[in-house]
Amino acid sequence: MNKQEIIDILSDSAKNDWLFNKADCIRHENVGDEVHLRGLIEFSNICKCQCKYCGLRSPNKKIERYRLSKDEIILTAKNAVNLGYKTIVLQSGEDDYYNTDRMCEIIREIKKNDVALTLSIGEKTFDEYKAFKDAGADRYLLRIETTDKNLYERMHPNASYENRIQCLYNLKSLGYETGTGCLVGLPKQTVESLADDILFFKELDADMVGIGPFIPHEQTPLKDDDKGDFWLALKVMALTRINLPNINIPATTAMETINPNGRIIALNSGANVVMPNVTNQEYRAKYEIYPGKICINDNPEKCRGCIEGKIKAIGRTISKEYGFRNS
Numbered sequence: 001m002n003k004q005e006i007i008d009i010l011s012d013s014a015k016n017d018w019l020f021n022k023a024d025c026i027r028h029e030n031v032g033d034e035v036h037l038r039g040l041i042e043f044s045n046i047c048k049c050q051c052k053y054c055g056l057r058s059p060n061k062k063i064e065r066y067r068l069s070k071d072e073i074i075l076t077a078k079n080a081v082n083l084g085y086k087t088i089v090l091q092s093g094e095d096d097y098y099n100t101d102r103m104c105e106i107i108r109e110i111k112k113n114d115v116a117l118t119l120s121i122g123e124k125t126f127d128e129y130k131a132f133k134d135a136g137a138d139r140y141l142l143r144i145e146t147t148d149k150n151l152y153e154r155m156h157p158n159a160s161y162e163n164r165i166q167c168l169y170n171l172k173s174l175g176y177e178t179g180t181g182c183l184v185g186l187p188k189q190t191v192e193s194l195a196d197d198i199l200f201f202k203e204l205d206a207d208m209v210g211i212g213p214f215i216p217h218e219q220t221p222l223k224d225d226d227k228g229d230f231w232l233a234l235k236v237m238a239l240t241r242i243n244l245p246n247i248n249i250p251a252t253t254a255m256e257t258i259n260p261n262g263r264i265i266a267l268n269s270g271a272n273v274v275m276p277n278v279t280n281q282e283y284r285a286k287y288e289i290y291p292g293k294i295c296i297n298d299n300p301e302k303c304r305g306c307i308e309g310k311i312k313a314i315g316r317t318i319s320k321e322y323g324f325r326n327s
Helices: 003-011 011-033 068-081 100-111 126-135 149-155 161-173 191-204 230-243 254-257 262-266 302-315
Strands: 035-043 086-093 116-120 139-140 177-184 208-213
Touching: 003 191, 003 230, 011 230, 035 068, 035 302, 068 086, 068 100, 086 139, 100 116, 100 126, 116 177, 126 161, 139 149, 139 208, 149 161, 161 177, 161 191, 177 191, 177 230, 191 230, 208 230, 208 254, 230 254, 230 262, 254 262, 262 302
Parallel strands: 035 086, 086 116, 116 139, 139 177, 177 208
Antiparallel strands: none
16 A cells, blocks of 8 residues: 555544455465464563653652562473463563673573564664574664654654664564564554554565554653544554564453453454463553553462463464474
8 A cells, every 4th residue: 555545544434344354355365364372471570761752751859669580480481381372572661781792691591482582672783683693682662752853852752763664673683573563543643653653664665563552651742632542543453464464463451451342353353362370460560551451360370271271262372383484
């Protein structure tokens, strides 16, 4: 699709049913009916960044900070493997305590468990990304959040839009399965910029794309702004599936935070991945990027059983594979 076609669909609610059905058909034809589960470990909520939409931002003094030790991270990953996960996702704020040597030790230990490993730990240098890849990391998730440069710079004080872009291309050049994505509903965001986001995903040839609605957090400068629209976020996700037919697209937790059936609706509208939280309960509520996050009081076993039941109820199956992008 060209930009104007994308804008027209984003702007016309009369096309919603057609769009969601089309995306679901393309998902079925290109990646099948299996759903890939990724076990998510949120191992540190310490962050040096000041992103205006995120509850982990460094100026937030009301959050109780934590970081897991190397042994805690590895044990959590082993427990997730025992629950049947074939991919582990390590996610944190931008916490410099986990330097290259520490991260590489963790990566090597987790990879001994015969799993694919995704990192989501922010902007790093080319050499750091290369060291993680050499240690065994398979995928890297770094969301652009918005490709509108002016909006990006308003949302990310003291950060460089150009460096974000460069990081994504560095990851691609190093052979990572590269993930990105956007927030839908940021203040003063336009459908034109959302169309540009989708076209950027295509240009990058992203291997996985996560789309989520913006949810304002009380301890951020955007606390009084309106939350993003679920259906608009779903449309951006569906259009991403149509334009990148064979990639992996998660039904994001944020979708279900603002719609009780959000992840299932997303799975029926183009998504093929779910990322259940396998972090220990004592830390879940402290990793509050946005408020009201689902499942913060559940243990990993309950999360796994719950989402598996929902997936089977819509006639889909849980994949037993590593879930790499179909080529």
